[in-house]
Amino acid sequence: MAAPLIKNPKNIRLAMLGSSIGNGHPYSWSAMFNGYNKDLMTAECPYPGIPAYLNKQPPETVPMEGAKITHIHCEGNGGFTAEHVAKCALIPNVVAKATDVIGQVDAVIIGTDIGGEHVARARPFVEAGVPIFVDKPLCDNAKDLKIFMDWVAQGKAIMSSSSMRYTKEFMPYRESTHDLGALRYVSICTAKSWETYGIHALEAMYPIVGPGFISVRNIGTKERNVVHLKHKKGIDVIVIASYDMFGGFGALTLCGTAGQKQLSSGDSFYSFKTQLEEFVQYLRTGVRPFPFEETVELMRLVIGGLVSRAENGREITLEEIARM
Numbered sequence: 001m002a003a004p005l006i007k008n009p010k011n012i013r014l015a016m017l018g019s020s021i022g023n024g025h026p027y028s029w030s031a032m033f034n035g036y037n038k039d040l041m042t043a044e045c046p047y048p049g050i051p052a053y054l055n056k057q058p059p060e061t062v063p064m065e066g067a068k069i070t071h072i073h074c075e076g077n078g079g080f081t082a083e084h085v086a087k088c089a090l091i092p093n094v095v096a097k098a099t100d101v102i103g104q105v106d107a108v109i110i111g112t113d114i115g116g117e118h119v120a121r122a123r124p125f126v127e128a129g130v131p132i133f134v135d136k137p138l139c140d141n142a143k144d145l146k147i148f149m150d151w152v153a154q155g156k157a158i159m160s161s162s163s164m165r166y167t168k169e170f171m172p173y174r175e176s177t178h179d180l181g182a183l184r185y186v187s188i189c190t191a192k193s194w195e196t197y198g199i200h201a202l203e204a205m206y207p208i209v210g211p212g213f214i215s216v217r218n219i220g221t222k223e224r225n226v227v228h229l230k231h232k233k234g235i236d237v238i239v240i241a242s243y244d245m246f247g248g249f250g251a252l253t254l255c256g257t258a259g260q261k262q263l264s265s266g267d268s269f270y271s272f273k274t275q276l277e278e279f280v281q282y283l284r285t286g287v288r289p290f291p292f293e294e295t296v297e298l299m300r301l302v303i304g305g306l307v308s309r310a311e312n313g314r315e316i317t318l319e320e321i322a323r324m
Helices: 025-034 038-044 049-054 082-089 115-128 142-153 168-175 194-209 268-285 292-310 318-323
Strands: 012-019 067-076 107-110 132-135 158-161 183-191 213-218 224-231 236-242 251-256 260-264
Touching: 012 025, 012 115, 012 268, 025 049, 025 067, 025 082, 025 268, 038 049, 038 082, 049 268, 067 082, 107 115, 107 268, 115 132, 115 142, 142 158, 142 292, 158 268, 158 292, 168 194, 168 260, 183 194, 194 224, 194 236, 194 251, 194 292, 213 292, 213 318, 224 292, 292 318
Parallel strands: 012 067, 012 107, 107 132, 132 158, 183 236
Antiparallel strands: 183 251, 213 224, 224 236, 251 260
């Protein structure tokens, strides 16, 4: 029977850990827990899109109730300091080492999007029994995925997701695509790299089509990924991850036997805040918001896309990835 993962579910202490280039989550996510210094964040945040969407919200709706980032450490190549994030996002404690937070917080957030680093970043907290949220993608290779799977099988509290799972504009089609008939074609776009942003596109459409992917084939390049996924329901999914295609981020097309729909994502604040609230609810109840098996399947799609691209577009089955 599920039970809270922490001692005091009404007053959760969290640590924000790590930094990676191009990733502003230590600023934005911390602000969504704590609130923020509006003047400082607006003037000095190195990611101007963050204060742009934070400042649109009524100030009282930004902080999380009963959960706060109390400690921060920003080891990595993000190009900013933990001290600066702490000032912008009202974090009281900056620690010298990430592991210094053990015993001081109830759970940690690994706010970096380099999948190949996540096992090493997570290990000391897994071994200490500290619940973890890992930024997307959880990992980028089969060996590390197996380690995470083993940890979860041992009962370790590990959660990972893309914020695009919670895209407000896509939610109605998570409930039903009945008016479209049987889905036959789905496409979705993202900017940046397959390694870091492919999971955004994958996890955005995944709750709509559901589990059951068979294979992945990436016929593109490192800068222009063109990925074909086959689903057991007879759905062909095309994912485009093109480095500078920021104008197409979150463009989703659903085509079925009876109709079609074109959608686009827009409310980043809602997606991020809902994602973080789901982790907090997991800490409070011990009930996962979705099965970890979904994360495993998504990671196999990410990994399969990398393997296929490296092998000149060979079709890679998810069974093959599972055997690696």
